[in-house]
Amino acid sequence: MQFINALIAVAAALASVASAGSVHFVNQDSTTRTIVFTPNSGLESIPDLIIAGSATANQTFPTGWIGNWYSVSKGAAKVPGMLGEVRFDGFAGATYFDVSAIVNPSDDQGVKMIFPKNSNTPVSGCQTFPCTNAYNKWDDIATLSTNDSELICLLGSLSNERKRGMVSRVSREFVTA
Numbered sequence: 001m002q003f004i005n006a007l008i009a010v011a012a013a014l015a016s017v018a019s020a021g022s023v024h025f026v027n028q029d030s031t032t033r034t035i036v037f038t039p040n041s042g043l044e045s046i047p048d049l050i051i052a053g054s055a056t057a058n059q060t061f062p063t064g065w066i067g068n069w070y071s072v073s074k075g076a077a078k079v080p081g082m083l084g085e086v087r088f089d090g091f092a093g094a095t096y097f098d099v100s101a102i103v104n105p106s107d108d109q110g111v112k113m114i115f116p117k118n119s120n121t122p123v124s125g126c127q128t129f130p131c132t133n134a135y136n137k138w139d140d141i142a143t144l145s146t147n148d149s150e151l152i153c154l155l156g157s158l159s160n161e162r163k164r165g166m167v168s169r170v171s172r173e174f175v176t177a
Contacts, residue, residue, distance in 0.1 A: 022149065
């Protein structure tokens with residue numbers, strides 16, 4: 001009986017590791033940023049994560065974690081900006097996520113976009129705010145879901161040359177009649 005209990009405990013531990021969610025943070029410019037995590041009440045705290053300019057970092061979350069994060073640029077005050085919000089292992093095991101501009105819609109240097117790592121859609125947020133696929137008011141319907149437990153979060157400002165990939169190849173000459 002003791003062996004079976006130990007086996008069940010090991011299986012439960014492996015299942016929780018397998019279903020833990022993660023976010024792959026991509027810093028799009030040369031500014032070093034600190035990611036500040038805020039869990040929902042009663043859930044596990046996650047230490048701040050420092051990401052060098054033009055670098056990436058991965059954060060694994062506890063199973064069932066619900067909360068948000070925001071980015072603080074090096075040298076700036078630790079004030080919440082655009083929020084990345086997530087619920088891992090939600091209804092039917094899905095991951096729910098969104099970018100929220102409610103707390104500080106003037107933040108143009110923090111969280112930009114969130115999307116599933118393995119499919120690139122759906123996408124919450126945008127490179128230039130305001131946009132329609134982010135939470136802009138408290139009653140917006142903007143939460144997205146995926147069966148993927150791995151997300152990508154883009155941070156910072158992407159240069160015009162990299163935003164569309166065509167800027168440097170196509171001139172902005174307008175047709176005149």
